[in-house]
Amino acid sequence: MMRRLGVTALGLRNGPHRVTVERDLEVPAADGVTLLADRYAPADVEGAPTVLVRSPYGRRGPFGLMCGQAFASHGFQAVVQSVRGGFGSGGVFEALDEREDGLATIEWLKSQPWFGGTFAMHGPSYLGYVQWAVAAEAGPALRALSMQVTASTFREAVHVGGTFALESTLIWVDLTARMKNSLSGLTTGIMSPRRARRATLSGKPIAELDRLATGEQQRFFQELLVNGPDTSFWDKRDFSPTVSRVTAPVNMTGGWYDIFLPWQMRDYAALRAAGRRPYLTIGPWFHADQRMMRRSVGDSIAWFRAHLLDDPSELREQPVRLYITGAGEWREFPDWPVPGMREERWHLQPAGALSPDPPPESEPDAYRYDPDHPTPFLGGPTLLGETRPSTDQRRLERRRDVLTYTSAVLDDDLEIIGPVTADLYIRSNREHTDFVVRLCDVTPDGESLNLCEGMRRLVPGTPEPDEDGVRHVAVELWPAGHRFRRGHRVRVQVASGAYPRIARNPGTGAPIGTATEMLTADQEIFHSPAHPSTINLPVVR
Template sequence: MAPYTVQRDLPVTMPDGVTLLADRYVPSGVERPPTILVRTPYGRRGPAALANGLLFVPFGFQLVVQSARGTSGSGGEFDPLGREREDGLATVEWLKRQPWFHGTFGAFGPSYLGYSAWAIAAAAGPELKAMSLQITASTFRDAAYVGGSFALESALTWTDLTHRQRRPLGMLTAPLTSRRRAVRAARSGRPLAELDVLAGGRPMRFYQDLLAGHTGENGYWDDRDFSGTVGEVTAPVTLLGGWYDVFLPWQVRDYLALRAAGHAPYLTIGPWWHTDARHGLVTVRESLAWFRAHLLGDPSGLRRDPVRVYVTGAREWRHYRDWPPPGTRQVSWHLHGGGGLGEDGPQDAPASTYRFDPARPTPALGGPTLLGSSRPVDNRPLERRPDVLVFTSPALDADLDVIGPVGADLFVRSDREHTDFVVRLCDVAPDGSSRTVCEGGLRLPAAAEKPVGTDGVRRIGVDLWPTGHRFARGHRVRVHVTSGAHPKVAANPGTGEPLATATRMVTAHQEVFHDPDRPSAIILPIVERSAEATVPAPGEEEV
C-alpha cells in the first residue's frame, strides 16, 4: 500500500475572491491526523516537494502545501512579502472548516516559507500548536539593508529568481543563473535603479520596492515586518540556522524575543549557508521530533538542552541551556597601531588610515549570500589592498572559543558625512590562510554613532554576525576594517544622494584611532572550556 494519498489543486478562496491552490497529502491508515501547513511561492511539486515537508507524511501527519498568490496556479498577482498575513490567515480559517481537520496544526518551512509562517503565527489561534522554521526570520527588512546599507547581490538575485521561475523550466534554471546575472549587473557601474533591467531584461517590481523602501519613508515595510509580534506567539517554536546564512542575526533576534516573552524555543545553528544542502537532513530530523512532541504528544525525540550549536574550528556540536551560552565573557581585543591586535589594551599610536573609492569599491571575497556557496574563503588577496586595514594578534598559546554575538567598538573619522565601515573577523592558520569567521557593517550617518569631540571623531558600534568558532592553538585572530563589500553590499557613493539614482561618486579618507582616549576594539564573546557542556550527536562530530 502506498504510504500516502494526494488531493491536488484544492481551491481556497480569499476574502477578495482570488482562489489559491493547495495539495493535501494524507498518510495511509491514519484517521484524521494532525496537519502541517506550508505556504510557498516556489511550487508544490517536483523537486520542491521534499523542501515542502513531504517526508513528514509517512510518520503520521497530513501535509497541506499551498502556492502563494500569483504562483504555481494560484490566482492574483505575486506581491513578495505583501499578502502573506491576509492570505495565510484566510487559509487557516479554511483549514479549520474542513471535515478532515484534526483540530491542531503545525507550521513548517525554510526561508520565504518560514517568513510566511511568522506572518500568521501571532493571530492563527490556539489550533496552531507547533512551528519549525529554518534559515528565516520574522522580517527580511534588516537583511535587505544590512547595517543601513543595501544588500545589493541578494536583493537582485532573489528578484531575478522569482521573476524567472514563472517561465517554462524556470524553477530548475533560475537558481543556477540568477546569482551570476545579478553579480554581472551589480559590477556594471550603472545606477542601482537600472540594475533590474540589466539583470532580468525588464523592470522588476520587488527590486524597485526594496530600493524605495530603504529610507522607510514610504511605509513599504509597515505590513511586511512581523518582528513586533514574535513575543505574542504561543505555539512552541524551534529554529534552525547557519553561521553563514543571510538571515542568521535576525533569526537569533526572534529566538531572543521569544525568550524575553517567557517562552522556551529551541535553537540549532550549524556550519551552513542559505542553500547548503547539508542542513536538509537535520531539518527533517529535528522538525519531526518537534511535531511528534507537540502534535502527537510524544516528546521522546526532543533533546534535553534547547540550544545546539556547531563550533567551527573545534568540529563539534555543543548543547547549552540558552543563547548566548551561560558564562560567556565579552572581551575587548584592541586594534593597535601598526596592525597589532590583542587584549593588552590601547596603545599610543597614530591613527591608521586608508582611502575608499566607491568607483572601485572594495570587494567581498566571501560572506553570507542568498544563492551559491558562502563557505569561508582565503582573504589574503583582499588583505593586500590599500583600502583594507588589517590587525592581527600573535599566535595563540591555547585554544580560544568565541561563541555568541560579536561586535566592534570603533573610533573613526571620515572626510565624508556619508560613508560605510565594514568589520570582518578572520582566523589565520599557521600556513597564513585567513578565513572569515563573521562580518558586519554600518552605514553613516547612523543612530549607532556618537560624536566624541569637535574634531570630527565618531564612536560607532558595528554588529557582526554571531558565531561559534574555535581559534586553535597556534592560530592568530585577525580583524579587517574597510568601507566596502561589493557587490554583496552596494558601494556608498559618499554624496548622500538617493540610493537608487546616485551617479556621482567621491572618495573618502578614513581614519581608525587606537590611543587610550579612543580605543577601537573588537568585542569577542569568550566561552571558557570548563563552563560548557559538549554533547556531540552520534555521527555528527563533523559536517
C-alpha cells in the same frame, strides 16, 4: 513508489505510511483570489494532524517531496500551497505581504472534513517568514512552528547596518520573477546568482540592475531602493512586534553564514523574554545549504511528533544545539547566550597588531575608499551561490583599501560563542560613508578564514563627531561559535565596502538607486587611549 524514491534521493528518511496526494485544491483568499494547494495524507490514518507549508517557489518537485511526501509518510497530513501570483495561484505576487492570505488559508484548512483539529507550519526562508506573518493570530489549533534560516522581519536584512544588501536582494528578485513554473524552477537557483553578479558588475546605476538581471523592471526591487528601514513601507511587513505573543512552540534552525542569522537570534531572544522555550540549532551552514535542509526535515518531524502527537521521545534534552567551527563538534546548551560567556575587548593596535591590552598613544591608520572601484568581498553570508562561505581572505587583505589587525600566535585555544561587536573610532572626509568589520581566523600557514562580519552606514550627525572630527561607530557583526586553536591568530579587517554584497556608498548622500557621482572617502582608524577601537569577543573559558 517514485515519490518514496525521490525522498530517498534527497537524503531523507521515508516513514512507514503509504501516501496519497490530492492536487490543485482551491483555497479562497479574502479578496476572492484562488490559491492552489496539494494535500499529502497517510493512507491509513484518519484525521492526522496537518503540516501547512506556504511557498513562492512551487509545490511540486523537491518542495513537494521534502514538505509533502516526507511528512505524510511519517503520519502527518501536509498541505503545500503556492502563494499568490505563482504556479497556478491567482492574483499578483506581493512580496512579504502574506498575513491576510495566510489567515484565510488557515480558516479554509480548519473547515475541511479531513482536518483533524490541529496543525503546524514548516519551512525555510520565505516559507518561515510566512509563519511569523500569522503565528500570533492563528488560534489554538496551531500547535507548533518549525522555521529555518528566516526572521520575523526582513527589514534589517535588506538594509543591514543601514546599507543595502544589493546582491542577495537582486538574486531574490530574479528568483521570484522567473519561478512561475516547475521547468524554470529547475535552473533558476543556479542562474539567478550569475545574472545578479553580471548585473552588479555592469557599472550601471542600481535602479537599472533589476532590468539587466530579469529583463524587465521589478516593482518590489524599486520599492526597496526608495524605502529605507525606517519608512512606513515596512510596517505591515514587519512581524517582530508580534513574536512575544506567539504561544505555539517554536523550533528554529539557522546557519553561521546565513543572511538572516542576527535577526533570527533576536526572535529567539524575544520568545525567551516572553517566557517561551524555543529550540535553536545553528550549524556551519549558508542560506541555501542542502545539508541544513535535510537535517531540518528530520528535526521538524521530531518537533511535530512532540507537540502534535504527544511523543517527545526524539527531542534532545537541551534546547540549544550549536556547531562550533574550528573545533568541528556539536555542543548543547540550556540557552543563548550560552552560560559562562564573557565579553572580552581586543584592541586594535599600531603596526597592525591586535591584543587585549589597551593601546598606546599612536597615530591613526589611513586608507582611501573609491566607490568607482569598490572593495569587493570574499565569502560570507549571501542568499545563493556561495558553497564555501568561509574563504581565504589573503587576496582581499592585500588591497590598499583594507586594513588588518592581527594578534600574536595563541598559546592556548580561544573559544567564542555569542554576539560579536566592534567599536571603531574613525575620522572621514565624507559624512556619508560605510565601514565594514570582519573577524578572521589565521592558520599557522597564513590562511585567513572569515568567520563573521558586520557593516554600518554613516549619515550626517549619526554618529556625531567630537571636536576633532572623530566619530564612534558601533558595528554589530554576525554571531559566532568558533574555536581559535592554539598556534592560530585572531585577525580583524576594516574596510569601507563589500561589493556587491552591499551597494557602494557614493559619498554624496544621493539616493543609491540613481546616484552616478562617486566621491572617494579618506578614512582614518584610531587606536589610542582616548580613542580605543576594539573587537568585542564573546569568550567562553
